Amino acid sequence: MARELHVAYNKMRRALEERLGLLRRLGGMDLRLIQVANEEWLYMLQEDTRNSLAIEGYFTTERELREVLRGRKGAAEVLNYFRTAQFVYEQALQDLQEEAWHLDVAFVNNIHGQLFRETPQEAERGRPADGVERRIRGAKVRPPLEAGDYLRAFVRAVPLLLKRGEVLEALAKVHTLFEAIHPYRGGNGRVGRVLLNYVAIRSGLPPLVVKGLEDQDRKRYYEAIEQADRGLHHGFPPPEPNALVGALDQGEWRPLALLLGEALLAHLDKVIALALVRFADLLPLDQVARSLGVDRQILYVWQQRGRLVVYRPGGKRNLLSHPWLFLGTRERPPLLPPELPPPRPEWPERVKDLQRLLFHPEDL
Numbered sequence: 001m002a003r004e005l006h007v008a009y010n011k012m013r014r015a016l017e018e019r020l021g022l023l024r025r026l027g028g029m030d031l032r033l034i035q036v037a038n039e040e041w042l043y044m045l046q047e048d049t050r051n052s053l054a055i056e057g058y059f060t061t062e063r064e065l066r067e068v069l070r071g072r073k074g075a076a077e078v079l080n081y082f083r084t085a086q087f088v089y090e091q092a093l094q095d096l097q098e099e100a101w102h103l104d105v106a107f108v109n110n111i112h113g114q115l116f117r118e119t120p121q122e123a124e125r126g127r128p129a130d131g132v133e134r135r136i137r138g139a140k141v142r143p144p145l146e147a148g149d150y151l152r153a154f155v156r157a158v159p160l161l162l163k164r165g166e167v168l169e170a171l172a173k174v175h176t177l178f179e180a181i182h183p184y185r186g187g188n189g190r191v192g193r194v195l196l197n198y199v200a201i202r203s204g205l206p207p208l209v210v211k212g213l214e215d216q217d218r219k220r221y222y223e224a225i226e227q228a229d230r231g232l233h234h235g236f237p238p239p240e241p242n243a244l245v246g247a248l249d250q251g252e253w254r255p256l257a258l259l260l261g262e263a264l265l266a267h268l269d270k271v272i273a274l275a276l277v278r279f280a281d282l283l284p285l286d287q288v289a290r291s292l293g294v295d296r297q298i299l300y301v302w303q304q305r306g307r308l309v310v311y312r313p314g315g316k317r318n319l320l321s322h323p324w325l326f327l328g329t330r331e332r333p334p335l336l337p338p339e340l341p342p343p344r345p346e347w348p349e350r351v352k353d354l355q356r357l358l359f360h361p362e363d364l
């Protein structure tokens with residue numbers, strides 16, 4: 001089992017590296033390629049509301065979202081989530097460009113504060129629950145009473161984890177540590193996932209959706225944290241970054257890293273298509289086969305082996321790709337030219353259309 005996990009993790013790591021390389025070659029991350037995905041907050045609504053909203057689908061602005069949520073139960077928390085995530089993702093991208101870093105206690109408390117603005121938790125917003133016993137349903141870990149001290153140690157542990165190399169492993173451990181500390185009375189899941197995306201984007205990755213709408217997705221997520229925080233089940237070491245990192249190393253973090261990797265890969269492929277739009281449009285698969293000089297069937301094989309990025313908007317039959325999204329095989333080199341043409345001036349507009357197509361084809 002451990003060996004299988006190890007193999008699966010290494011495979012995931014390589015796939016991610018390769019796709020990230022492609023994204024970098026296509027101009028890298030940009031604010032215009034990032035959006036707060038519906039799946040990140042839809043789970044907060046009751047099912048009937050969720051179903052009606054899922055059809056309407058895609059929200060790029062807070063105003064659009066406010067219109068649809070008007071008067072619905074839970075609207076404030078959803079709007080707060082949307083607004084906060086948007087702010088934090090933009091901050092992360094700015095920090096990446098400026099080589100700055102904002103993960104300090106004030107920033108984390110502020111995220112919590114923004115998430116609970118004008119909600120029944122108003123009185124507790126932005127404050128770690130020092131001295132208050134917190135329980136996590138179904139979890140063996142007992143969050144420490146010294147919430148503030150451990151939160152301070154957490155923000156110092158994050159750079160240590162990132163410095164050690166593997167970004168997926170670091171992301172899994174960062175999230176595990178935050179959730180195990182569970183510094184607030186409520187909102188720890190949301191703050192933890194927004195923070196996770198801060199670290200992901202700041203590391204040059206796209207944001208990722210962890211929780212999922214289906215029960216089985218959540219179960220997998222919770223069980224993965226439960227395995228990853230095993231080193232803390234019998235208690236916390238003192239609130240020192242190195243001691244906490246040592247305890248995390250005793251957990252089985254790979255299932256969570258794999259889950260995060262899958263979420264990242266899914267999103268990364270979409271961001272790659274959006275980045276391609278700077279230079280060229282996606283093409284029907286037949287056309288891609290012709291320019292690669294192979295039969296369409298070969299493209300399916302390449303897709304399955306992760307050698308060609310292919311899009312299937314809305315499960316429709318018209319598959320899309322581009323010769324530049326061929327990653328190469330042993331026999332054939334990749335086709336992305338060493339020098340790319342200058343970006344097309346109208347690309348940001350085209351990105352919006354493609355976002356609609358890739359993320360919410362049901363709107364069309």
Ligand SMILES: Nc1ncnc2c1ncn2[C@@H]1O[C@H](COP(=O)(O)OP(=O)(O)OP(=O)(O)O)[C@@H](O)[C@H]1O
Nearest residue numbers: 136138139179180185186187188189190222225226
């Ligand atoms: N076994 C576990 N160990 C540590 N943390 C866990 C475990 N299982 C779940 N969690 C985390 O606890 C979160 C729930 O905590 P809390 O209720 O404070 O957060 P929330 O933001 O109010 O809830 P939600 O995540 O449902 O929006 C989960 O989303 C998950 O991140």
